[in-house]
Amino acid sequence: MANFKVESEQHGELNCWRISSERAELLIAQQGAQILSYQRVGEPPLLWLSDQAIFRQGKSVRAGVPVCWPWFGNLQRNPASVQAMYQGEQAPAHGLARTRDWQLLAVEEQGADLHILFTLPEARGNLPGWPHDVELTLQVVLGDELSVALTSRNLGNSPVTISQALHSYFAVSDVRQARVEGVEGLHYIETLADWEQRQQTGALEFAGETDRIYLDTPSTLSIVDPKWARRITLTSSGSRSAVIWNPWTERAQELADMADDGWQRMLCIETANVWGDVVELEPGASWALQVRIGSAAV
Structure with a gap:
């Protein structure tokens, strides 16, 4: 007997699935x-x-984990090799994959974990302005932790260069009391100050709008949330860069899909391949960008 449940739901214009197990x-x-x-x-x-x-x-x-692919952010801010892949006119922010319908291939139990597999059929040469043949899959594993893996495999005859991110929004009690550990001493791009390169001193605490690209990141970053007495741990692979973002007060007021005080309850840490960490896929090659998300009491 299956120990999970899959229910179809409609949220506004979007088809969704609510998938539940005994644990999550x-x-x-x-x-x-x-x-x-x-x-x-x-x-x-x-x-x-x-x-x-x-x-x-x-x-x-x-919300949640938007998939940014085959480029991250403003295409014009990407390396020339990523820009050259796109042949369209208006390049939407964060690529093409996050607004296309994916196909749910499977939901199955493997031991104590639940494996959910999606694919984007249009990535096989049918994305508008991006005529490359890539098998793109997203595997979500629901267990003691949440694992998300985005895998690109180049099925074409020419190299393909991509930037990408798992644009994760994390829930916090109050971002002004939270901190990010694991970034100590890292160099980062300060996008709010003319894209200057700077160096992080100590853990990252929040006192204003934040939009930074951290370089040569370790495999583990964590959000310490004293009010909720928990530590959210992100363990990544296939990534050497991370984007940390919070819109703060003025920017949040410009966002129609965020409450004016919504910035207090969220923090983005995006597991990424950006800046000098872009991925070049030779014909037949594949690359998996993965993050495991867990939490524990502190």
Whole structure:
């Protein structure tokens, strides 16, 4: 007998699945294969879902784990090799994958874990303006931790260069009391100050708008949340860069899908391949960008 449940739900214009096991629950949208929420039974959510989220076709939801692929952010801020892959006119922010419908291939138990597999058929040469043949899959594993792995395999005859990110929104009690550990001493790009390169001193604490690209990141970063007495741990592979973002007060007021005080309850740490950490896939090669998300009391 299966120890999990899969239910179809409609949220605004988006088809979604609520997938629950004895230990945790996920809400995943077909658009973008985007995890919208995740929490373990009896605990506060680990991933943040905006109170004012907009569930509209063609728009990424302000929540969970949007998939940014085959480029991250503004295409013009990417290396020339990533820009050259796109042949369209208007390049949407964060690529093409997060607003396309993915195909749910499987939900199955493997031991104590639940494995959920998606693919994006359009990545096989049919994405508008991006005519490359890549097999793109997203595997989500629901167990004691949440694991998300985005795998790209180049099925074409020419190299393909991509930047990408698992744009994770984490739930915190109050970002002004939280801190990020694991970034001590790292160099980062300060995008809010003309993209200057700087060096981090100590753990990262928050006192204003934050939008930084951390370079040569370790495999483990963590969010310490004293008020909720927990540590959220991110363990990544296939990544040497991370983006840390919080819009703070003024920027949040400009976002239609975030409450004016919503910035207090969220923090983005995006497991990424950006800046000098982009991925070049030779024909036949594959690359997996993965993050495992867990939490423990502190």
